[in-house]
Amino acid sequence: MLEFTPGFFAIAVPAVIFAGISKAGFGSGAAFASASILAIVLPPGIALGIMLPLLMLVDVASLRPYWRRWSWPEARVLLTGAVPGVALGALFYRWADDDAIRLLIGAVSLGFVAWQLSVKRGWVRLGARPLPLSGGYPAGIVAGFTSFVSHAGGPPSAVFLLGRRLDKTTYQATTVLVFWAINIAKFLPYSFMGIFTAQTLLADLFLAPAALIGAWLGVRAHFLISERAFFALTYTLLTCTGAKLIWDALV
Numbered sequence: 335m336l337e338f339t340p341g342f343f344a345i346a347v348p349a350v351i352f353a354g355i356s357k358a359g360f361g362s363g364a365a366f367a368s369a370s371i372l373a374i375v376l377p378p379g380i381a382l383g384i385m386l387p388l389l390m391l392v393d394v395a396s397l398r399p400y401w402r403r404w405s406w407p408e409a410r411v412l413l414t415g416a417v418p419g420v421a422l423g424a425l426f427y428r429w430a431d432d433d434a435i436r437l438l439i440g441a442v443s444l445g446f447v448a449w450q451l452s453v454k455r456g457w458v459r460l461g462a463r464p465l466p467l468s469g470g471y472p473a474g475i476v477a478g479f480t481s482f483v484s485h486a487g488g489p490p491s492a493v494f495l496l497g498r499r500l501d502k503t504t505y506q507a508t509t510v511l512v513f514w515a516i517n518i519a520k521f522l523p524y525s526f527m528g529i530f531t532a533q534t535l536l537a538d539l540f541l542a543p544a545a546l547i548g549a550w551l552g553v554r555a556h557f558l559i560s561e562r563a564f565f566a567l568t569y570t571l572l573t574c575t576g577a578k579l580i581w582d583a584l585v
């Protein structure tokens with residue numbers, strides 16, 4: 335049962351603002367931290383149901399500032415792979431219980447941090463040459479799957495797009511376009527599977543201003559704030575929430 339207590343808003347409002355900043359300013363890679371945070375205090379299905387309409391609102395708010403600044407070849411292959419990935423995610427969700435979803439969200443959270451730190455420290459190298467365009471197909475499948483079950487499609491798409499050596503703004507615009515389309519593709523299955531409820535939609539009405547504020551801040555932060563400072567905070571949040579979700583799932 336979702337209760338609109340002060341404690342709920344104390345957690346949900348900052349989480350939604352953070353998602354807006356990440357999606358609109360820093361390539362969506364860490365926007366799923368908001369779902370991870372909400373899943374600590376809510377059943378994962380309710381957390382996912384609340385976040386999808388808000389993420390879609392951020393998508394719409396972010397499209398105009400980056401309009402036609404994306405790279406269509408990379409977007410096309412990611413979206414082609416994302417379609418079967420979303421279908422696989424729907425199948426997994428129908429099979430999984432709350433603890434399985436908590437475990438997956440927690441594992442993706444910690445895996446994202448481990449991957450980013452490995453790249454930063456030189457333990458993993460993307461290679462001197464850009465990744466082939468065909469690499470977007472498997473990246474899209476993984477992005478579609480993880481996006482459906484945890485709103486965490488950003489990390490696999492980021493690996494591909496960073497490997498393509500896109501500049502900062504082209505990379506950001508491409509993620510905005512890709513996840514605008516993926517989130518639309520998720521909406522209908524979410525509706526049929528009962529993930530949306532009257533309570534989650536009411537929560538969305540309350541939290542919509544926070545999503546728009548986050549999107550507005552994110553577009554400006556894209557040009558003003560260093561990625562290093564933003565992701566340092568992100569890694570800390572994801573490490574704590576990922577560990578907590580895995581612990582809750584196992585015990």
